[in-house]
Amino acid sequence: xxxxxxxxLCALLAVGAGAQTSKKGKATKDAAxxxxxxxxxxxxxxxxxxxxxxxxxxxxxxxxxxxxxxxxEPIRNRSGEMVTRVKTLIAQPFPEPYRTADxxxxxxxxxxxxxxxDQMVKEKISDQELMAALNQAHDNFHKIVGLCRKDGExx
Numbered sequence: 225x226x227x228x229x230x231x232x233l234c235a236l237l238a239v240g241a242g243a244q245t246s247k248k249g250k251a252t253k254d255a256a257x258x259x260x261x262x263x264x265x266x267x268x269x270x271x272x273x274x275x276x277x278x279x280x281x282x283x284x285x286x287x288x289x290x291x292x293x294x295x296x297e298p299i300r301n302r303s304g305e306m307v308t309r310v311k312t313l314i315a316q317p318f319p320e321p322y323r324t325a326d327x328x329x330x331x332x333x334x335x336x337x338x339x340x341x342d343q344m345v346k347e348k349i350s351d352q353e354l355m356a357a358l359n360q361a362h363d364n365f366h367k368i369v370g371l372c373r374k375d376g377e378x379x
Contacts, residue, residue: 274322276313277368283309288362296351299358303342310338322372330367337361 283306287299299306314335318327341357 274319274372276309276316277372280306280309280313281365284362284365288358291351291355291358294351296354299341299354300345303338303345306338307342310335324371327368327371330364330371334361334364334368337364 283302287302287306290296290298310331314331317323318331337357337360341354341361344354344357
């Protein structure tokens with residue numbers, strides 16, 4: 225029953241995201257993207273089974289996506305919060321299906337990348353250099369999501 229409920233919720237969120245519009249009434253970038261691009265890889269993973277990963281995803285999403293569009297204020301204001309969330313992710317035992325050597329390595333890499341981003345923010349590094357480091361952290365987050373999928377969970 226939980227799987228059906230979760231799958232239904234995911235489907236509703238996907239439909240809602242596709243129909244989202246900006247304040248000016250224009251379709252957002254996600255809504256205008258082809259169907260293959262709309263389904264971001266991390267939206268399919270059951271992050272509810274890993275609350276710390278879900279919390280990290282929240283801060284990553286709220287800082288990375290604005291930076292992609294040239295708005296670096298969120299990451300510059302919240303990089304310390306991102307460090308706190310990745311450290312919380314590491315400090316808590318991973319849920320059973322994700323307790324693998326590969327996952328430990330990828331999450332440790334994510335921590336290093338997030339700490340690097342925070343240090344770059346403190347050093348007032350250029351937006352271009354900051355974006356490169358933030359991209360690495362974001363790509364690594366997607367590696368974690370990919371490892372989560374390998375356990376056979378339904379998407």
